[in-house]
Amino acid sequence: MPNCPRCHQPVKAQAVTCPHCRLVLKAHGHPGIPLHRATGKEYLCDSCTYHADDTCTYPQRPFAKECTLYHNRFQPEPELNPRPDTSKSLRLWFDRNLIWLILVGLILLSLLISLSR
Template identity: 50%
Template sequence: MPSNAIACSRCRTPLKAYGHPGIVLHRATGTESLCKTCIYDADDSCNYPQRPEARECTMYHNITVPLLSTPTRYEMQPGVWLRRNAGWIALIALIVLSLGLVLAKR
């Protein structure tokens, strides 16, 4: 598949960056590179090979936008925390039940 394809040739999933579905490809619109306004360039944590002159980047994050994101609609639904932590909840319940049985035998 060519690297500039806009859809997967097999499943027709729209491609957003370098042949990977779902990865956003940020592109510079003016003459400046993306690196000049990227938070990862500012804190020197960028390892992108085109740095500091990248015109396209999948990791770009504007330095003026905080990294903390607001919860998505899915994360705010009731029960999401319970589903994410079901294993821990089951383990704690098993420990409490075991302690209860040990104390009941005394």
Template identity: 50%
Template sequence: MPNCPRCHQSISNREITCPHCGMILKAYGHPGITLHRAVEQEYLCQTCLYHVDDTCTFPQRPYAKECTLYTDKDQSPLEPESIYLPRRTLLQAAKLWCQRHPAVVGLLGLLAVSVLFTLLSNS
């Protein structure tokens, strides 16, 4: 069981606020999302990965004391080998593309038929 950052009492993972001191532990309206807080006078942005790579759009940046999207820049990101990327043949990739874009396939088919009729009528 984790401890409350303010009063250091044991609390459940599911608690939204600390039952001992009332400190808010989860994001307002989103009880499943953890609310990260800065320690003392430091700002979260100083150690956040999104601030370092300049993709943060949080309005309080770079002076955020609380954030739900905080990611520590010193934690190792996922290794590329751990992400499953299936290998597909060219035929499988083309089939998948056709399944995802049936309207484009239909238009290309109509275009091919019209070109074929034009060529046959000119002969």
């Protein structure tokens, strides 16, 4: 359970505001949009990936103390497209194409029967 940055009381992970000090914890009142805050006198832009590669369009840049787009450039990038498990993908392919496999099997079986006569 995370702590509130202002009062340091434990709050639920999906809480929009702190129940103790009423600090806004999530952006735009939505529990799925995290609101990143700078600590102390430093700005978020100093360590942000988007500021470093000059793709940030945030109006408070380079003096943002709160941001919804922040990503720390010193932390490793999460893998967005992990390699799928081969057996799962093969099973999924068979499930999607089962009717075609049965149809091709029946055609091959009928050809085998007709050629054997």
